[in-house]
Amino acid sequence: xxxxxxxxxxxxxxxxxxxxxxxxxxxxxxxxxxxxxxxxxxxxxxxxxxxxxxxxxxxxxxxxxxxxxxxxxxxxxxxxxxxxxxxxxxxxxxxxxxxxxxxxxxxxxxxxxxxxxxxxxxxxxxxxxxxxxxxxxxxxxxxxxxxxxxxxxxxxxxxxxxxxxxxxxxxxxxxxxxxxxxxxxxxxxxxxxxxxxxxxxxxxxxxxxxxxxxxxxxxxxxxxxxxxxxxxxxxxxxxxxxxxxxxxxxxxxxxxxxxxxxxxxxxxxxxxxxxxxxxxxxxxxxxxxxxxxxxxxxxxxxxxxxxxxxxxxxxxxxxxxxxxxxxxxxxxxxxxxxxxxxxxxxxxxxxxxxxxxxxxxxxxxxx
Amino acid sequence: xxxxxxxxxxxxxxxxxxxxxxxxxxxxxxxxxxxxxxxxxxxxxxxxxxxxxxxxxxxxxxxxxxxxxxxxxxxxxxxxxxxxxxxxxxxxxxxxxxxxxxxxxxxxxxxxxxxxxxxxxxxxxxxxxxxxxxxxxxxxxxxxxxxxxxxxxxxxxxxxxxxxxxxxxxxxxxxxxxxxx
Amino acid sequence: xxxxxxxxxxxxxxxxxxxxxxxxxxxxxxxxxxxxxxxxxxxxxxxxxxxxxxxxxxxxxxxxxxxxxxxxxxxxxxxxxxxxxxxxxxxxxxxxxxxxxxxxxxxxxxxxxxxxxxxxxxxxxxxxxxxxxxxxxxxxxxxxxxxxxxxxxxxxxxxxxxxxxxxxxxxxxxxxxxxxxxxxxxxxxxxxxxx
Numbered sequence: 001x002x003x004x005x006x007x008x009x010x011x012x013x014x015x016x017x018x019x020x021x022x023x024x025x026x027x028x029x030x031x032x033x034x035x036x037x038x039x040x041x042x043x044x045x046x047x048x049x050x051x052x053x054x055x056x057x058x059x060x061x062x063x064x065x066x067x068x069x070x071x072x073x074x075x076x077x078x079x080x081x082x083x084x085x086x087x088x089x090x091x092x093x094x095x096x097x098x099x100x101x102x103x104x105x106x107x108x109x110x111x112x113x114x115x116x117x118x119x120x121x122x123x124x125x126x127x128x129x130x131x132x133x134x135x136x137x138x139x140x141x142x143x144x145x146x147x148x149x150x151x152x153x154x155x156x157x158x159x160x161x162x163x164x165x166x167x168x169x170x171x172x173x174x175x176x177x178x179x180x181x182x183x184x185x186x187x188x189x190x191x192x193x194x195x196x197x198x199x200x201x202x203x204x205x206x207x208x209x210x211x212x213x214x215x216x217x218x219x220x221x222x223x224x225x226x227x228x229x230x231x232x233x234x235x236x237x238x239x240x241x242x243x244x245x246x247x248x249x250x251x252x253x254x255x256x257x258x259x260x261x262x263x264x265x266x267x268x269x270x271x272x273x274x275x276x277x278x279x280x281x282x283x284x285x286x287x288x289x290x291x292x293x294x295x296x297x298x299x300x301x302x303x304x305x306x307x308x309x310x311x312x313x314x315x316x317x318x319x320x321x322x323x324x325x326x327x328x329x330x331x332x333x334x335x336x337x338x339x340x341x342x343x344x345x346x347x348x349x350x351x352x353x354x355x356x357x358x359x360x361x362x363x364x365x366x367x
Numbered sequence: 368x369x370x371x372x373x374x375x376x377x378x379x380x381x382x383x384x385x386x387x388x389x390x391x392x393x394x395x396x397x398x399x400x401x402x403x404x405x406x407x408x409x410x411x412x413x414x415x416x417x418x419x420x421x422x423x424x425x426x427x428x429x430x431x432x433x434x435x436x437x438x439x440x441x442x443x444x445x446x447x448x449x450x451x452x453x454x455x456x457x458x459x460x461x462x463x464x465x466x467x468x469x470x471x472x473x474x475x476x477x478x479x480x481x482x483x484x485x486x487x488x489x490x491x492x493x494x495x496x497x498x499x500x501x502x503x504x505x506x507x508x509x510x511x512x513x514x515x516x517x518x519x520x521x522x523x524x525x526x527x528x529x530x531x532x533x534x535x536x537x538x539x540x541x542x543x544x545x546x547x548x
Numbered sequence: 549x550x551x552x553x554x555x556x557x558x559x560x561x562x563x564x565x566x567x568x569x570x571x572x573x574x575x576x577x578x579x580x581x582x583x584x585x586x587x588x589x590x591x592x593x594x595x596x597x598x599x600x601x602x603x604x605x606x607x608x609x610x611x612x613x614x615x616x617x618x619x620x621x622x623x624x625x626x627x628x629x630x631x632x633x634x635x636x637x638x639x640x641x642x643x644x645x646x647x648x649x650x651x652x653x654x655x656x657x658x659x660x661x662x663x664x665x666x667x668x669x670x671x672x673x674x675x676x677x678x679x680x681x682x683x684x685x686x687x688x689x690x691x692x693x694x695x696x697x698x699x700x701x702x703x704x705x706x707x708x709x710x711x712x713x714x715x716x717x718x719x720x721x722x723x724x725x726x727x728x729x730x731x732x733x734x735x736x737x738x739x740x741x742x743x
Contacts (some may be wrong), residue, residue, distance in 0.1 A: 012395070012441070012444055013393065013394070013395040013425065013444065013448055014394070014423075015394040015421070015423045019396060019401070020395075020396055020397055020398070020401075020441060039681070039682060040438070040440050040680075040681065040682035040683060040684065041397075041438060041440050041441040041444070042398065042399075042438060042441070043438050043440070043476050043682045043683065044436060044438065044471050044474050044476060044477055045471075045474045045475055045476050045691065045698060047692065048474070048475070048691060048692060048696075048698050049471070049473065049474055049698070051694070052473065052698070052699070060470065061470065064399060064470075067399040067401075067402045068402060083576075111402075111405070114405060114409075126405065126409055127409045127410045128410065130405045130406055130409040130410070130411075131406075131409055131410035131411045133406070134406055134411050137406075147403075147495075147497060148399075148402055148403065148495055149494070149495070210603050210604055210628060211603055211604070211654065212654075212655065212656065213604060213605055213606075213654065213656040226628060231628075231631055232578055232631065298635070300579070300606075300607065300624050300633060300635060302606070309606070311606055311607050311624070313607055313609045313622065313624065315611050323611065324609070324611045324612075326607070326609040326610075328606065328607040332656075332659065333656045333659070336656075336659045337655050337656045337658060337659050338656075341655075363399065366682045439684065440683070440684040443684075466709070467708070467709040468706075468708065468709075472702070472708070473698055473699045473702050474698060474702060475688075475691055475696075475698040475701040475702055475705075476683070476691075477706075478706050478707075479702075479706045479707060479708050479709060480706075480707050480708070480709045483707050533707070536705070537705065537706065538685075539685040539687065540684075540685040
């Protein structure tokens with residue numbers, strides 16, 4: 001007998017949703033028959049606003065596109081502008097950028113850990129991981145002046161040099177975080193509740209993953225080894241020694257394990273960066289922001305963020321302001337076309353788990 | 368010994384004392400400020416020692432935290448959420464963009480001044496406000512409650528016409544149930 | 549130079565041999581730009597996906613060239629096998645903005661097309677899901693078009709709190725109000741001086 005179908009609105013006001021968005025679910029019993037993503041609650045028209053801003057004024061705008069991890073946005077725009085202009089970046093600035101990117105990746109993973117285990121009902125992990133994330137935010141605060149939004153990376157380099165004794169503080173924090181990881185294993189990754197809730201749920205088809213546009217940890221969770229840092233090394237990633245962890249299965253568990261292993265890699269990258277960081281200038285002078293004409297041209301640049309490939313398509317028409325800055329966040333595909341498909345057949349109680357494991361972040365869908 | 372007016376005053380003091388120590392926030396991250404709420408709530412800043420905690424549904428909540436800019440689409444949902452909340456209810460505007468539009472001052476999709484659409488009790492400025500600022504905003508709200516000055520819900524009822532007019536100006540297709548208080 | 553970009557140049561050759569009217573050129577390492585007539589886009593994308601192993605639609609963008617009265621559609625394809633990004637560009641008429649959908653090749657294209665339908669008013673034939681996506685009850689011209697003035701719209705529709713009229717030059721206002729002096733290094737950044 002066919003069960004009666006009911007419509008459920010998952011969000012926008014819902015404790016399990018990842019940000020301000022809504023998934024309209026058609027359910028039969030508690031199995032999902034059809035899912036439809038509704039976004040637009042966070043639409044601020046960044047791309048329109050950037051047409052009205054100078055290039056320098058665009059940097060504070062782009063970092064607000066992704067709240068948990070703003071630095072890949074700044075780095076992307078900076079690199080796109082540098083590519084169009086042909087501007088050189090000092091070696092030291094590149095190392096500092098990599099350090100900031102990896103720190104923000106770690107911070108994003110800590111936040112993800114809290115969200116992922118919170119949706120599975122493990123309420124101790126958020127208390128720990130969000131608290132530990134604050135150690136990284138404190139580093140950011142000392143370096144850039146801001147906890148969440150940094151506006152630190154800009155075309156030509158970075159905004160300021162490392163403060164005195166900063167490298168030691170970073171290393172100390174890394175030691176602390178590394179010592180905490182086994183504790184998280186005990187609490188979350190080795191926890192039977194989490195394993196039962198994660199294994200075999202939200203499976204992405206490995207054969208279709210590339211075609212569907214899956215990127216980042218969900219792709220590596222399918223056992224496909226692709227990482228922008230290796231495929232197309234930007235900044236100084238080609239001089240650093242790290243591996244790209246993959247995991248078979250394509251389910252929530254595989255994605256969680258990929259992220260867990262990447263945290264170790266990030267710690268190792270940060271240590272290498274601090275060891276290898278050269279001296280010298282930290283930025284090349286850019287023109288006065290109000291007189292900064294970028295020559296006509298276009299560039300597509302991409303970064304590996306904590307949730308996957310972050311792409312920027314930037315077009316300049318030779319004026320003071322960008323002609324077009326179009327952002328392609330990983331959630332643009334993960335949150336709409338992929339989510340709508342893998343939610344079919346899932347249980348209502350797993351929706352929040354699946355959304356968290358895909359890293360659906362609505363601000364980058366609608367911008 | 369006491370007349371009715373004085374008795375109700377004492378009841379108010381007791382009521383306000385109880386209310387100010389139990390502020391439950393609706394779990395609605397309306398903007399990017401929602402990212403500073405997990406640190407505020409968890410081990411480091413631990414807002415629960417002030418009686419501040421999250422609540423899943425508007426019916427059980429006391430505080431509507433508007434964490435940042437409101438797009439027109441969200442404003443509609445926020446108004447519905449607010450009207451579903453039961454008294455006592457308070458609104459906190461969080462971040463520069465609720466005060467004057469912040470960096471989205473020329474955007475076609477965000478409102479610029481929250482207090483035209485909802486009665487705001489406390490504003491917290493900053494982009495984004497730090498957890499300390501959030502807690503200090505809540506303490507300010509507690510002070511106002513204790514003094515009986517956090518009367519946003521009353522203002523909303525009394526000036527409903529004015530608020531509705533402003534809301535309808537922005538929300539073009541008004542398909543909303545009318546709640547009666 | 550040719551030695552460094554063997555893969556890229558080989559791909560460009562293959563494209564030129566199959567599509568004679570295509571303008572294909574190397575942008576830099578890992579990047580090629582292909583310009584095509586708009587009616588050749590669907591066969592080209594299908595060819596690129598099936599024969600040139602560009603199996604990942606990384607990005608799909610649209611640029612409004614209002615001075616040419618044209619929209620530029622930009623498909624950014626990525627080949628995991630060759631590690632090349634192909635930026636495939638075409639131009640369509642701005643007045644009668646219509647194009648065909650490519651969602652049968654990549655299903656994520658549907659999302660992009662929904663966005664462009666809403667933001668630019670481009671109609672993608674074959675995509676039956678061109679409904680409201682981001683905006684709600686929008687009744688003006690599509691907002692991402694260059695001729696839409698967001699400032700004007702914002703002024704007309706939303707109440708702006710007084711006190712932001714001087715946002716143009718914050719530094720001078722601060723100076724006036726607090727009596728603080730502008731340091732010499734900052735004077736050259738002043739708006740008024742540049743004008």
